[in-house]
Amino acid sequence: MSIVVTGATGHLGKFVVEGLLEKVPAEQITAVVRSEEKAAGFAARGVKIAVADYNAPETFDGVFAAGDKVLLISGSEVDKDRAAQHRGAIDAAKAAGVALLAYTSAPGSLTAALANDHRATEEVLLASGLPYTLLRNGWYNENYTEQLAPVLQYNAVTHAAGEGRVSSAARADYAAAAVAVLTGEGHENQTYELGGDVAWSFAEYAAELSAQTGKEIANNPVPGDALVGILTGAGLPEGFAAVLAGVDASIEKGELAISSGDLSRLIGRSTTPISESIAAALKG
DSSP: OOOOEEESSSSHHHHHHHHHHHHHHHGGEEEESSGGGGGGGHHHHHHHEEETTTTTTGGGGGTTTTTTTEEEEESOTTTTOHHHHHHHHHHHHHHTTTTTEEEEEOTTTTGGGGHHHHHHHHHHHHHHTTEEEEEEEEEEEEEHTHHHHHHHHHTTEEOOOOOOEOOOOOOOOHHHHHHHHHHHOOOOOOEEEEEOOOOHHHHHHHHHHHHHSSOOEEEEEEEEEHHHHHHHHTTTTTHHHHHHHHHHHHHTTTTTOOOOOOHHHTTTTTOOOHHHHHHHHHHH
């Protein structure tokens, strides 16, 4: 039996593998990657490496074995049919007879277009008959703190979320929840709505940035179509800009304010506040 993590060298996957290495022997972990070179560090520590690509379902043949616990980290190519990409991995997992397939999904409350591929993947997974865990990850602190350059350049947090609130948490928190599921018991056929303990508004985010930088960072709410224009003007493809504006519209409706407490329960501690992630980003 091994624990298999797809997308293992991605932003979230790296944290998951590191967390697993603290709990189980390295030889029980298989990191599924597109580039073997990127996984060299894990291989040197004894982690098994498998090369597979969501865009080539046949590459998943033989990656999984009976009794494996699998974390299917959702693909990052939002311009593609991610449900079709994920289906290849799910089909291979079913054929192998894995013990559990956990999938990193989106909050059940999220109606933005970004969630469509996740809902479709959940349907494929449930139809497969595999024992499953749905890790419905809320928003990451890093979605904001890794994009501080334009905020600090223009001294403004520009968004289309109105007074909506976001209960975000650090990537490491969501990774720790996945590790808890993969190494624990009793998570079969469970759905977890994951989000940070404390929801914040963009006005509060701007105020926290002001406090930590000593600069006056304005809260700058704009209509959704104006945000699309700003983002495309900054070089983002129009389709992706529209996806981001759609997420802000969902935030305004309260769809990314997750109050289940599932995340802190799974990881056994409080989630990382946005202020802490801001401090880390400013130091970095």
